[in-house]
Amino acid sequence: MKLNELADRPGARKKRARIGRGIGSGMGKTGGRGGKGQTARAGVRIKGFEGGQMPLHRRLPKRGFRNASFARQLNEVTVDAEALVKAGVLRRAKDGVRLLGSGEIKAKVAFSVWGASRSAVEAVEKAGGSVTLLAPKRETGEQPA
Numbered sequence: 001m002k003l004n005e006l007a008d009r010p011g012a013r014k015k016r017a018r019i020g021r022g023i024g025s026g027m028g029k030t031g032g033r034g035g036k037g038q039t040a041r042a043g044v045r046i047k048g049f050e051g052g053q054m055p056l057h058r059r060l061p062k063r064g065f066r067n068a069s070f071a072r073q074l075n076e077v078t079v080d081a082e083a084l085v086k087a088g089v090l091r092r093a094k095d096g097v098r099l100l101g102s103g104e105i106k107a108k109v110a111f112s113v114w115g116a117s118r119s120a121v122e123a124v125e126k127a128g129g130s131v132t133l134l135a136p137k138r139e140t141g142e143q144p145a
Contacts, residue, residue: 080112099124099131 020031033040048055081093090097099111101119108128121131 077107078110078112096134105129 017027018025019027022028030040038044038046048057050056081090081097084090084097085093096114099113099116099120101117101121101123105123105127109124110130110132111124112132112134114134116131116133124131
């Protein structure tokens with residue numbers, strides 16, 4: 001095999017469609033936007049508009065109410081990545097969890113996280129909780145320097 005014989009696999013390098021370049025290009029005249037009207041213009045389109053009919057999202061009843069006065073008070077809670085995934089806060093605990101110190105905490109909570117800011121640790125310990133720092137799992141065989 002020689003350098004001049006090297007080539008991409010067929011179809012690997014596809015040329016982009018140049019719209020609005022004449023009727024023979026297949027993307028001329030309307031440039032892929034169909035006919036006239038609002039959808040042919042740039043930047044304007046009413047999402048969910050049903051031609052004056054009441055849209056589906058307005059026809060369906062509103063549901064749900066969360067009364068904060070009946071919120072459960074928990075005495076001792078353990079928060080880790082698995083608990084956050086189970087609660088639906090995280091989709092997966094791939095990159096770990098880092099605890100930051102914005103907001104305030106009143107409950108006694110035991111955190112098991114990959115990282116935490118100094119202010120977050122102080123706030124949790126002031127509320128009577130604890131913070132356990134976990135070592136992140138390294139994918140490569142290298143040890144941290």
